[in-house]
Amino acid sequence: MEALKGVRILDMSHVQAGPTCSQLLAWMGADVIKFENPAGDATRGQLRDVPNADSLYFTMLNCNKRSITVNMKSAGGKAVFTDMLGRCDIIMENFGPGVLDRFGFTWEKIHEINPKIVMGSIKGFGSSGPYADFKAYENVAQAMGGAMSTTGVPDGPPFVTGAQIGDSGTGLHLAVGLLAALRQAERTGKGQYVEVAMMDGVMNLCRVKFRDHQRLAHGELTEYSVPTYKGMGEVPRAGNDSGGGQLGNAIHCKPHGANDWLYIVVQEAVWAKLAQRIGPEVGMPGLVNDPRLDRIGERRKNQQLMWTLINKFAENYTKRELMEILNPLDVPCGPIMSTQDLATDEHVRGRDMWVELDHPQRGKWWNVGMPIKLSASPALIRRSPTLGEHTEEILREVLGYDEAKIEGLKKAGAFSLPPRKAA
Numbered sequence: 236m237e238a239l240k241g242v243r244i245l246d247m248s249h250v251q252a253g254p255t256c257s258q259l260l261a262w263m264g265a266d267v268i269k270f271e272n273p274a275g276d277a278t279r280g281q282l283r284d285v286p287n288a289d290s291l292y293f294t295m296l297n298c299n300k301r302s303i304t305v306n307m308k309s310a311g312g313k314a315v316f317t318d319m320l321g322r323c324d325i326i327m328e329n330f331g332p333g334v335l336d337r338f339g340f341t342w343e344k345i346h347e348i349n350p351k352i353v354m355g356s357i358k359g360f361g362s363s364g365p366y367a368d369f370k371a372y373e374n375v376a377q378a379m380g381g382a383m384s385t386t387g388v389p390d391g392p393p394f395v396t397g398a399q400i401g402d403s404g405t406g407l408h409l410a411v412g413l414l415a416a417l418r419q420a421e422r423t424g425k426g427q428y429v430e431v432a433m434m435d436g437v438m439n440l441c442r443v444k445f446r447d448h449q450r451l452a453h454g455e456l457t458e459y460s461v462p463t464y465k466g467m468g469e470v471p472r473a474g475n476d477s478g479g480g481q482l483g484n485a486i487h488c489k490p491h492g493a494n495d496w497l498y499i500v501v502q503e504a505v506w507a508k509l510a511q512r513i514g515p516e517v518g519m520p521g522l523v524n525d526p527r528l529d530r531i532g533e534r535r536k537n538q539q540l541m542w543t544l545i546n547k548f549a550e551n552y553t554k555r556e557l558m559e560i561l562n563p564l565d566v567p568c569g570p571i572m573s574t575q576d577l578a579t580d581e582h583v584r585g586r587d588m589w590v591e592l593d594h595p596q597r598g599k600w601w602n603v604g605m606p607i608k609l610s611a612s613p614a615l616i617r618r619s620p621t622l623g624e625h626t627e628e629i630l631r632e633v634l635g636y637d638e639a640k641i642e643g644l645k646k647a648g649a650f651s652l653p654p655r656k657a658a
């Protein structure tokens with residue numbers, strides 16, 4: 236049985252942060268009802284690769300959900316929403332600040348309508364504090380949560396990371412909060428408001444950088460390959476440094492293309508074996524006993540020399556060949572995998588992490604699979620819904636409306652486009 240079977244979610248979320256969360260919960264078996272503006276989630280039409288078809292931006296984040304379109308700016312739409320609240324366990328949204336309040340549905344009102352319902356909200360900066368009124372997108376959160384200032388090289392600009400830690404990362408945090416609140420609601424009969432701010436989520440994911448921030452008050456960061464000093468104040472960008480207690484870096488390999496790199500961690504315990512293997516090939520047969528590198532403290536101090544030697548050794552090997560040399564020596568390492576590498580990787584396919592799906596508008600396409608593997612409840616991935624595909628089904632099956640009621644609401648504009656805002 237699916238782990239979350241019987242849990243129904245009224246999902247008003249859009250773009251990426253909220254939909255990541257609800258897709259995960261849907262993959263765990265929740266009945267996720269995507270409650271959409273009649274114009275649809277804006278991502279349906281963004282970055283389209285196939286004309287007139289839901290974009291991959293939308294399809295990859297909205298699998299296993301049902302879609303209903305409801306105009307929240309009409310009286311009929313608000314009535315449908317109120318009925319839905321009575322039949323759902325969770326309501327979630329990631330609108331800009333105040334949108335739901337402007338519809339007339341504050342958390343207090345929602346809680347009054349259904350005291351057991353759990354409400355999940357993602358905001359850029361939360362509902363309190365000087366930043367509360369601002370909107371946010373992924374890179375705004377990366378900028379403000381500490382990720383950008385610590386990513387890149389000291390002399391270059393701050394960089395964003397390709398992993399969507401602001402959006403998808405926040406979605407993950409929300410999923411944890413919702414499941415905890417749901418468990419509590421089951422015990423107490425009382426729902427609660429679960430808020431995750433994107434900035435907070437990014438700070439949580441940058442936790443080790445705040446470890447280093449405080450260490451700087453006591454001395455330099457000896458494992459960093461870039462200069463640091465006591466009282467420096469802010470954690471510097473440190474390229475591809477490992478960020479942990481062990482030294483690490485990306486090593487360029489043959490034929491030296493954009494992704495011909497192997498990430499290597501020179502764990503303390505493996506140095507001797509590594510030095511014995513690479514020393515003779517870089518013209519230093521005695522490398523293992525070299526006092527500049529033989530102890531961890533010295534290796535940290537002289538790590539540029541160590542990386543130069545490893546890079547020299549790597550010149551003769553591809554990333555896969557180098558990995559084959561290092562794996563038997565127990566050196567933790569991994570090739571920098573391109574999206575193409577991953578889309579064709581046997582390990583990835585074997586773990587159902589690259590899954591082929593069909594779609595009535597776009598035909599065959601691929602989605603990244605479910606990363607959380609439940610032994611008794613494996614995820615079954617189904618395509619995303621087309622806009623409003625399940626409107627009537629939900630009105631009948633979930634709300635128990637009859638034909639006459641549905642027709643009346645339709646005529647009153649409950650499911651059609653809201654009037655455009657005056658310029």
Ligand SMILES: CC(C)(COP(=O)(O)OP(=O)(O)OC[C@H]1O[C@@H](n2cnc3c(N)ncnc32)[C@H](O)[C@@H]1OP(=O)(O)O)[C@@H](O)C(=O)NCCC(=O)NCCS
Pocket residue numbers: 249250251252253270271272273305306307308329330331332334337357358359369370371372373402653656
């Ligand atoms: C992402 C974001 C910047 C997008 O901003 P936006 O496109 O202006 O969208 P908003 O969420 O502010 O507003 C949604 C609009 O759709 C309208 N809308 C939403 N659902 C509707 C419905 N079912 N019926 C009628 N109107 C609806 C809202 O009323 C609002 O219009 P209004 O401003 O006239 O009230 C903003 O939603 C945001 O900051 N969200 C929180 C942080 C977040 O999740 N960011 C990451 C997204 S991946």
